[in-house]
Amino acid sequence: MLSDYLPILVIFLVALFIAVFVIVASGVLGPQRPTKRKLMPYESGMEPIGSAQRRFPIKFNLVAMIFILFDIEVIFFFPYALVYKRLGVFGLIEIGLFMLILLLGFIYIWKKGALEWD
Amino acid sequence: MPDIQIPSIDLGVSLQLLIIFGGAMVLLLADLFSGEGNKRIVGYIALLFVVGAAAAGVPYWDAPRSTFNGMLVLDNFALTLNWIFLLSTAITILISLEYLPRQGIERGEYYALLLFALGGMMLLAQGTDLIVLFLGLELLSITLYVLAGFAYPRLSSEEAAMKYLLIGAFAAGFLVFGIALLYGATGTSSLAGIANKLGSGLAADDVAFMLAGAALVIIGFGYKISMAPFHMWTPDVYEGSPTPVAAFMSVGTKGAGFAALARLLLVALGSQYATWGLILAILAAVTMVIGNVSAVAQTNVKRMLAYSSIGHAGYILMGVLSAGSPAAANRGIEGFLFYLLAYSLTNLGAFAVLIALEQRGEAAWSLDDFAGLWHRQPFLAIAMALCMFSLAGVPPTAGFWGKFYVFTAAWEAGLQWLAVVGVITSAIAAFFYLRIIVQMFMRDPVREISPSLDRNLMIGVGLAALGVIVFGISPTPVIDLVQGSVLALSR
Numbered sequence: 129m130l131s132d133y134l135p136i137l138v139i140f141l142v143a144l145f146i147a148v149f150v151i152v153a154s155g156v157l158g159p160q161r162p163t164k165r166k167l168m169p170y171e172s173g174m175e176p177i178g179s180a181q182r183r184f185p186i187k188f189n190l191v192a193m194i195f196i197l198f199d200i201e202v203i204f205f206f207p208y209a210l211v212y213k214r215l216g217v218f219g220l221i222e223i224g225l226f227m228l229i230l231l232l233g234f235i236y237i238w239k240k241g242a243l244e245w246d
Numbered sequence: 247m248p249d250i251q252i253p254s255i256d257l258g259v260s261l262q263l264l265i266i267f268g269g270a271m272v273l274l275l276a277d278l279f280s281g282e283g284n285k286r287i288v289g290y291i292a293l294l295f296v297v298g299a300a301a302a303g304v305p306y307w308d309a310p311r312s313t314f315n316g317m318l319v320l321d322n323f324a325l326t327l328n329w330i331f332l333l334s335t336a337i338t339i340l341i342s343l344e345y346l347p348r349q350g351i352e353r354g355e356y357y358a359l360l361l362f363a364l365g366g367m368m369l370l371a372q373g374t375d376l377i378v379l380f381l382g383l384e385l386l387s388i389t390l391y392v393l394a395g396f397a398y399p400r401l402s403s404e405e406a407a408m409k410y411l412l413i414g415a416f417a418a419g420f421l422v423f424g425i426a427l428l429y430g431a432t433g434t435s436s437l438a439g440i441a442n443k444l445g446s447g448l449a450a451d452d453v454a455f456m457l458a459g460a461a462l463v464i465i466g467f468g469y470k471i472s473m474a475p476f477h478m479w480t481p482d483v484y485e486g487s488p489t490p491v492a493a494f495m496s497v498g499t500k501g502a503g504f505a506a507l508a509r510l511l512l513v514a515l516g517s518q519y520a521t522w523g524l525i526l527a528i529l530a531a532v533t534m535v536i537g538n539v540s541a542v543a544q545t546n547v548k549r550m551l552a553y554s555s556i557g558h559a560g561y562i563l564m565g566v567l568s569a570g571s572p573a574a575a576n577r578g579i580e581g582f583l584f585y586l587l588a589y590s591l592t593n594l595g596a597f598a599v600l601i602a603l604e605q606r607g608e609a610a611w612s613l614d615d616f617a618g619l620w621h622r623q624p625f626l627a628i629a630m631a632l633c634m635f636s637l638a639g640v641p642p643t644a645g646f647w648g649k650f651y652v653f654t655a656a657w658e659a660g661l662q663w664l665a666v667v668g669v670i671t672s673a674i675a676a677f678f679y680l681r682i683i684v685q686m687f688m689r690d691p692v693r694e695i696s697p698s699l700d701r702n703l704m705i706g707v708g709l710a711a712l713g714v715i716v717f718g719i720s721p722t723p724v725i726d727l728v729q730g731s732v733l734a735l736s737r
């Protein structure tokens with residue numbers, strides 16, 4: 129039973145060893161010549177401007193949430209695309225109902241003004 | 247490639263659910279296209295759907311059937327529970343119609359959310375699969391989190407919603423873990439399947455998993471029915487929530503939680519009664535004592551009702567657990583259903599009177615606010631008195647028969663001590679219920695409060711009070727109903 133999971137434990141230990149080994153080895157073996165420029169936070173080669181903890185509008189939150197909701201719901205169409213021929217009329221009705229409910233939600237957020245930026 | 251098997255689906259089983267969920271979506275649209283400040287129309291449409299769903303269930307009486315590979319049933323037990331839930335929701339809508347505009351929180355989503363919660367409750371009554379039960383519970387809980395915070399931006403309401411969310415999420419964790427363990431031990435999530443598996447015997451180490459799973463599931467539902475020691479959230483959440491929502495929660499969540507718990511304990515774990523029977527009996531006793539003794543100390547009537555609802559959870563649990571014993575199998579279920587109906591009507595009536603007393607911006611829930619109510623609003627005073635008598639279990643009210651029924655069930659199940667605890671705590675409870683009656687009829691008004699009694703609220707209070715007194719004087723129709731509902735569940 130539990131011994132079936134032994135290979136996973138081995139992989140876990142190997143991964144841990146490699147990670148620790150690389151960090152420690154490069155710290156011990158590598159040459160250390162720090163300059164001010166080298167110690168800067170890495171921002172794709174740009175000079176950092178200000179703090180990373182900036183304020184941004186809470187509206188992002190709403191938009192992101194709505195995006196995730198619709199995104200995940202639309203994923204449901206992919207398995208349907210594979211089998212729609214075999215499901216026939218039954219599948220068409222079911223996916224139509226699903227689509228209708230999705231549409232209702234869309235009308236709701238639109239009318240409620242969740243898509244307005246201001 | 248093999249052909250895809252499309253299960254034959256009997257839509258009749260889910261007809262009531264379909265009406266309610268379809269109705270909720272129609273309400274969302276109705277909210278969008280109804281003008282600002284005129285959301286009553288949404289409430290009336292909601293009422294229409296609730297009545298329609300209740301009527302749609304009538305042809306299915308005495309014709310138990312199941313569908314979706316046995317995940318959903320519509321037997322008399324589920325049907326009776328559905329009717330109780332539909333009645334509770336109808337009264338909740340009636341008492342909300344004028345309350346929301348008066349409090350300045352009239353938003354059309356209210357009724358859609360109520361209907362979604364109702365659908366969750368009905369799923370809990372009809373579900374015969376752990377997954378369906380979980381789905382129903384989440385649907386009910388998530389909508390109630392929103393409803394509890396509906397009085398936004400009032401701080402106490404937000405606080406209630408937050409507390410309820412945290413506790414609810416915590417409870418859901420217990421439930422899911424329990425379901426996982428039960429599934430792991432038995433290899434099925436169907437309640438009947440679990441019963442079969444238990445009947446044919448489990449391997450020794452699976453028994454431990456099964457018991458742990460059962461315990462966790464019971465804890466998960468224990469939060470929802472506010473069984474001690476999982477009741478701490480109840481007073482705070484009820485106090486902060488908008489009053490109609492508190493009323494709905496006190497009867498709805500509780501009833502639905504009990505419905506699912508009853509099916510789980512009696513169908514899936516019926517053979518394990520020897521294990522859970524005594525534990526639940528002790529918890530029921532503790533719940534009754536804690537709920538009723540804490541209520542004595544309250545001067546805030548809304549909090550008092552919250553504690554009393556904890557106490558009543560103990561009495562209902564008494565009925566459910568007695569049904570596990572073969573000696574009281576039918577009596578326990580009958581007692582549970584009767585008590586639930588009586589309690590639902592009574593509690594909704596009591597909360598409705600609180601709504602009438604509640605003014606915009608200030609809460610009138612102290613005992614003094616009830617002083618001399620008889621002189622100002624005889625109708626409200628009489629309705630409140632009836633509800634208080636019923637909660638205390640004084641004949642001739644429905645509450646009396648409910649108590650009588652569950653005490654008999656406990657006695658027949660061989661739990662005489664539990665019945666005695668029930669009687670003693672009822673006597674304690676009578677003190678704070680009668681205190682309100684004394685305030686209303688024998689004192690002069692302390693503060694000047696003009697209760698706002700509109701037509702819809704009057705119908706709501708009237709329905710509840712009428713039910714309490716009519717079913718108290720002639721309980722026969724309800725007894726027939728609950729006796730018919732027990733057959734389908736008997737193993």
